[in-house]
Structures are given as structure tokens and as C-alpha cells.
Amino acid sequence: xxxxxxxxxxxxxxxxxxxxxxxxxxxxxxxxxxxxxxxxxxxxxxxxxxxxxxxxxxxxxxxxxxxxxxxxxxxxxxxxxxxxxxxxxxxxxxxxxxxxxxxxxxxxxxxxxxxxxxxxxxxxxxxxxxxxxxxxxxxxxxxxxxxxxxxxxxxxxxxxxxxxxxxxxxxxxxxxxxxxxxxxxxxxxxxxxxxxxxxxxxxxxxxxxxxxxxxxxxxxxxx
Amino acid sequence: xxxxxxxxxxxxxxxxxxxxxxxxxxxxxxxxxxxxxxxxxxxxxxxxxxxxxxxxxxxxxxxxxxxxxxxxxxxxxxxxxxxxxxxxxxxxxxxxxxxxxxxxxxxxxxxxxxxxxxxxxxxxxxxxxxxxxxxxxxxxxxxxxxxxxxxxxxxxxxxxxxxxxxxxxxxxxxxxxxxxxxxxxxxxxxxxxxxxxxxxxxxxxxxxxxxxxxxxxxxxxxx
DNA sequence: CGTCTGCCTGAAACTTGTTCTAGATTAGCG
DNA sequence: CGCTAATCTAGAACAAGTTTCAGGCAGACG
Numbered sequence: 001x002x003x004x005x006x007x008x009x010x011x012x013x014x015x016x017x018x019x020x021x022x023x024x025x026x027x028x029x030x031x032x033x034x035x036x037x038x039x040x041x042x043x044x045x046x047x048x049x050x051x052x053x054x055x056x057x058x059x060x061x062x063x064x065x066x067x068x069x070x071x072x073x074x075x076x077x078x079x080x081x082x083x084x085x086x087x088x089x090x091x092x093x094x095x096x097x098x099x100x101x102x103x104x105x106x107x108x109x110x111x112x113x114x115x116x117x118x119x120x121x122x123x124x125x126x127x128x129x130x131x132x133x134x135x136x137x138x139x140x141x142x143x144x145x146x147x148x149x150x151x152x153x154x155x156x157x158x159x160x161x162x163x164x165x166x167x168x169x170x171x172x173x174x175x176x177x178x179x180x181x182x183x184x185x186x187x188x189x190x191x192x193x194x195x196x197x198x199x200x201x202x203x204x205x206x207x208x209x210x211x212x213x214x215x216x217x218x219x220x221x222x223x
Numbered sequence: 224x225x226x227x228x229x230x231x232x233x234x235x236x237x238x239x240x241x242x243x244x245x246x247x248x249x250x251x252x253x254x255x256x257x258x259x260x261x262x263x264x265x266x267x268x269x270x271x272x273x274x275x276x277x278x279x280x281x282x283x284x285x286x287x288x289x290x291x292x293x294x295x296x297x298x299x300x301x302x303x304x305x306x307x308x309x310x311x312x313x314x315x316x317x318x319x320x321x322x323x324x325x326x327x328x329x330x331x332x333x334x335x336x337x338x339x340x341x342x343x344x345x346x347x348x349x350x351x352x353x354x355x356x357x358x359x360x361x362x363x364x365x366x367x368x369x370x371x372x373x374x375x376x377x378x379x380x381x382x383x384x385x386x387x388x389x390x391x392x393x394x395x396x397x398x399x400x401x402x403x404x405x406x407x408x409x410x411x412x413x414x415x416x417x418x419x420x421x422x423x424x425x426x427x428x429x430x431x432x433x434x435x436x437x438x439x440x441x442x443x444x445x446x
Numbered sequence: 447c448g449t450c451t452g453c454c455t456g457a458a459a460c461t462t463g464t465t466c467t468a469g470a471t472t473a474g475c476g
Numbered sequence: 477c478g479c480t481a482a483t484c485t486a487g488a489a490c491a492a493g494t495t496t497c498a499g500g501c502a503g504a505c506g
Contacts, residue, residue, distance in 0.1 A: 013453065029453090049360075054493060064455045066496085075493065134357035137272075138413050145414055171426045178405030178423065179398050186401075190361050191368055200401065203394045207430065236483065249473085252483090277463060287485040289466085298463065 013070055033071055036061045040082050044128035052079065052128055073139075079132030080143045086129065087150040090115055094154060104159040105208035111158035112180055112201050119184070120194070127188050134185060151177055159208060172207045179204040236293055256294055259284045263305050267351035275302065275351055296362075302355030303366045309352065310373040313338055317377060327382040328431035334381040335403055335424050342407070343417070350411050357408060374400055382431060395430045402427040 013029050025033065039060035043052050054075055058068040072078040094114070099107040119126040136144050155173050156165055165173070183200045186192035192200075236252050248256065262283035266274050277298055281291040295301035322333040342349040359367050378396050379388055388396070406423045409415035415423075 050492095053491095064457095065494090066456085067454055069494070070453080073494095131358060131360070134408060135354060136412060137354070141412055141414055144412065148414070171422050174406075174419075175402050175423055175427045178402040178409075178427075182401030182405045183397075185357060189359060189364055189367065191364055191371070196397075199394050200398055203430065204398045204401075204427070206433070207426065210429065210433070251472095255484095276461095287487090288464090289486085290484055292464070293483080296464095 032061070032063060032067070036063065036068060036071055036078070037082055037085055040078055041085075041125060044079070044082065045122050045125040048124035049079075049128040049131045051124075054078075076132045076136050076140050077143055079128055080136060080140055080147060083129040083133060084143070084147050084150065086125075087147060087154070090118065091150060091154050091157075094157065099158055103209055104161075105205040107160065108155055108158045108176065108208055109202050109205040111154065112176075112205075113198060115154075116184075116194075116197060116201075123188070126184070130181070130184055130188055134181065148177065151180070166212065168211045172211045175207060176204050255284070255286060255290070259286065259291060259294055259301070260305055260308055263301055264308075264348060267302070267305065268345050268348040271347040272302075272351040272354045274347075277301075299355045299359050299363050300366055302351055303359060303363055303370060306352040306356060306370050307366070307373065309348075310370060310377070313341065314373060314377050314380075317380065322381055326432055327384075328428040330383065331378055331381045331399065331431055332425050332428040334377065335399075335428075336421060338377075339407075339417075339420060339424075346411070349407070353404070353407055353411055357404065371400065374403070389435065391434045392431075395434045398430060399427050 013025060036057065039057050040052055043056055043060065052075065054068060055065060057078070058065045061068070068078075072081060094111060099110040099114075101107045101110050133144060133147065152170075152173055155176055156169075159165075159169070159173075161169055179200055183192065183197045187194065187197045236248060259280065262280050263275055266276075266279055266283065275298065277291060278288060280301070281288045284291070291301075295304060317334060317337070322330040322337070324330045324333050356367060356370065375393075375396055378399055379392075382388075382392070382396075384392055402423055406415065406420045410417065410420045
């Protein structure tokens with residue numbers, strides 16, 4: 001249970017003797033991986049977290065159960081990878097059609113509400129991904145971190161914070177992210193309405209305009 | 224799967240023909256319930272979420288597995304009930320020694336940091352409770368709602384918002400709660416440091432002092 | 447061409463949450 | 477006291493995530 005990552009044992013298919021960095025997959029392997037993620041998204045979209053059953057994913061993707069586990073060491077890893085996929089798509093879309101509001105805070109709110117509407121179109125898929133994200137333990141930290149960084153990038157883009165956000169701004173972004181995830185969860189579990197989620201998002205986004213774009217104090221902190 | 228709550232079938236021991244409200248338990252049953260919760264907290268404190276295994280809880284509490292399930296219809300229910308317990312204790316403690324800071328926002332931050340330090344003393348118990356809370360689906364909504372209301376009450380107390388908080392204040396409290404839960408999760412999964420959690424809490428608490436204590440419109444709400 | 451190493455398959459096994467069943471106990475009540 | 481309904485116990489059974497194993501296949505390399 002929660003074996004974390006094994007040392008030298010092949011984790012991802014191609015991850016044995018290759019370089020220590022990103023394991024790079026062959027053509028067929030890349031296709032297999034995509035097929036697994038597609039099967040996952042389909043199942044999740046139809047029945048939410050519970051419908052994403054490892055045997056079902058393997059069968060639908062046309063791979064053996066053991067192979068599925070070789071690509072994704074747990075159901076949580078699988079769903080977090082799916083989330084990463086969706087976030088990358090969203091980031092792409094947003095890059096093409098950026099938010100239009102004047103204030104940075106309003107732009108962030110607009111962006112998040114757009115994402116929220118996208119999730120409302122596939123509530124069961126959203127359920128699966130968000131539940132996985134919040135259930136993830138330490139063994140999934142690296143993957144969750146990637147997802148978190150993607151979300152941060154999306155919010156920073158909306159703020160127009162440029163390439164060097166202040167620590168102040170980063171704190172605000174973290175708080176926005178916290179609110180976003182948690183508000184989403186309350187909506188998914190039926191304890192908050194869509195309107196309430198909007199209010200929460202707008203409330204927390206007020207912090208953005210209160211945070212200075214560039215702090216006028218150039219003192220370097222020692223960590 | 225996720226059978227939600229059955230209609231007339233006995234859910235809690237005493238919940239068959241009695242009044243429609245809270246099922247009230249006999250002496251022995253109340254003791255049994257407490258014993259189960261104690262066993263749960265002990266196991267959680269020693270090994271976190273994974274160590275709270277239903278068979279182990281039943282054995283340690285000296286009840287049969289079926290009985291455990293009669294009292295708490297799932298592992299998640301069990302852990303959320305444990306959380307409710309802890310929140311009630313915390314609320315009690317805080318009532319005796321309220322935060323001392325001058326500004327409402329600072330008082331809230333002080334209160335949450337005190338709670339955070341308490342959790343740091345039992346990180347594995349915290350892990351179990353928070354993971355359960357965030358993994359809870361619709362079938363646990365009522366119980367999660369109780370926990371949420373307890374948290375809200377604690378924060379409102381710290382704000383000194385009196386008995387009639389404004390909708391504005393309630394939104395801010397919800398956002399604080401979101402941040403609190405999510406920041407806790409990032410800490411528990413090792414993706415954020417204690418210092419970072421403090422910063423996030425302090426950041427979000429800035430919203431408190433920006434929200435009006437009493438809106439200048441004295442219209443009474445019907446409710 | 448033959449071999450070798452690593453990847454993939456199919457299937458069984460194991461773990462833990464959850465459900466079910468049959469019988470023993472208990473509590474309330476006439 | 478004896479009856480009845482609810483509760484509790486022990487244990488099997490089931491479901492889904494995860495692990496393991498024996499063997500097949502394919503490309504790399506001599």
C-alpha cells in the first residue's frame with residue numbers, strides 16, 4: 001500500500017536504462033498511452049469516479065491490466081494524468097481567446113467561470129478528476145504538482161502578471177487555487193449551487209486587485 | 224454502490240419506528256458509538272487514512288463488522304464523524320480561550336493557526352480526517368455539512384461577527400474555509416510547507432477586514 | 447540467423463471496503 | 477414469565493484496486 005515509487009524497477013515502459021529524466025516512449029507506446037487516457041475520459045464522462053474501473057479502462061483501451069498499471073501506477077495517477085490533459089487543453093483555448101475584462105481580478109474571475117462552465121458540460125468527468133486530485137496522497141505528489149503548476153500558469157496568464165510575479169501575487173494565486181478546488185468540490189457534492197461558486201470565485205478574486213503588481217520594496221528575502 | 228440512504232430500513236440502531244428526527248440511542252449504544260470513534264481516532268493517529276481499516280476498527284472497538292456498519296454506513300462516514308468530534312472539542316477550547324488580536328482578520332488567522340498547530344501534533348489523524356472529508360461524495364453530504372457548519376461557527380466566533388453575519392461576511396467565511404481545507408491538504412500531501420500554509424491563511428484573512436461588519440441596510444431577513 | 451532483453455498478455459491471487467445470512471442476545475411489554 | 481421485534485455476532489461472500497507470475501512477442505545485437 002502506497003509503495004511510493006520503486007527505485008530501479010521499470011515504472012513507465014521505457015524507464016529502465018534510459019536517462020534519469022522524462023522517460024520517452026516509442027510511437028506505439030505513445031499511442032497506447034493516449035488510448036488509455038481516452039478510455040478513461042470516456043468512462044469518467046459516463047459514470048464519474050466510480051465508473052473508472054481499472055479492468056474496464058484496460059479492456060476499453062485494448063491493453064492488459066498489467067500494462068495499464070505499468071503506464072499509470074494507480075487509479076489516482078490515471079485520473080490526475082487525465083486532469084493534466086484537460087488543463088493543457090484549457091490553457092491552449094484560453095491562450096487563443098483571453099479574458100476581456102479590464103481589472104486583473106475580473107479577468108481571473110472571468111477565466112475561472114469559463115472553466116467552470118466547461119466543467120458543467122461534463123460534470124461526471126469533473127467529479128472523477130477532482131475527486132482523484134483531492135484524494136491523492138504523497139505518492140502522487142509529483143503529478144499533482146504538475147496539475148497545480150498548470151492551474152497556476154492559467155491564473156497568472158489571466159492576471160497578466162508577466163513573467164516575474166511577486167511573492168505577494170503568488171500567495172494570492174495559491175489562495176485562489178485553494179478556493180477554486182474547494183468550491184468545485186462543494187458544487188460536485190451538491191452542497192453549493194452554481195451561483196454560490198460564482199460568488200466565492202468573485203470574492204476571492206478581490207484579493208488580486210489588492211495585491212501590488214510589483215512590490216516597491218526590493219529587499220531580498222533570505223528564505 | 225453508493226446506495227445513499229435507504230428509506231425505512233434501519234440505518235442507525237434505534238432509527239426504525241422512533242421519531243423522524245435524530246435517532247436517540249440507549250446507554251449501551253451511546254457507549255458503543257463512542258468506543259468506535261475512539262478506536263477510529265487511535266488507529267488514524269497511528270497510521271493515517273490507510274490504517275483505519277473497518278475490520279481493525281470493529282475488532283478494536285469490540286463490535287462485529289456488521290454492527291460497525293450499522294452505526295456508520297461507510298469508512299468515510301466514520302471518519303467524518305470523527306472530524307465532527309474533533310471540531311466540537313476545538314470549538315469548546317476556543318470558546319474558553321478566544322483569540323486576542325485586535326482586528327477580526329488577525330483573530331481568524333490566529334484561530335486557524337492554533338487549529339493548525341493542533342493538527343501538527345497528530346498529522347496522521349489529520350490526514351485521515353481531511354482525506355475523508357474531501358473524498359466524500361453526495362451520500363455523505365449531510366454529515367459533511369455538519370462539519371462545515373461547525374467550521375463556519377468557529378470562524379464566525381473568531382471574527383466576532385455576532386449572531387447576524389452579513390451575506391458579505393458569509394461569503395468571506397466560505398472562501399476562508401475553502402482555503403483552509405485546501406491548504407491543509409497541500410500540507411498533508413507534502414506539497415506545501417508549514418510556513419506556506421501560514422502565509423496562505425494570512426493572505427485570505429485579509430478579506431475579513433475588507434468586508435463590512437454590518438451593512439448599513441437594516442432590512443430584516445425572513446428565513 | 448539465433449539469442450537476449452524488455453514489453454505485453456492472460457489469468458490468478460491478494461487486500462480491503464461493503465453486503466448478506468443465520469443464529470444468539472437483548473429490550474420492551476403484556 | 478413468556479413473546480416479539482430489534483439488535484448484535486460470527487463468518488462467508490462479493491466488488492474493485494492492486495500485485496504477481498508464467499509465457500509469448502518483438503526489436504536489438506552479435
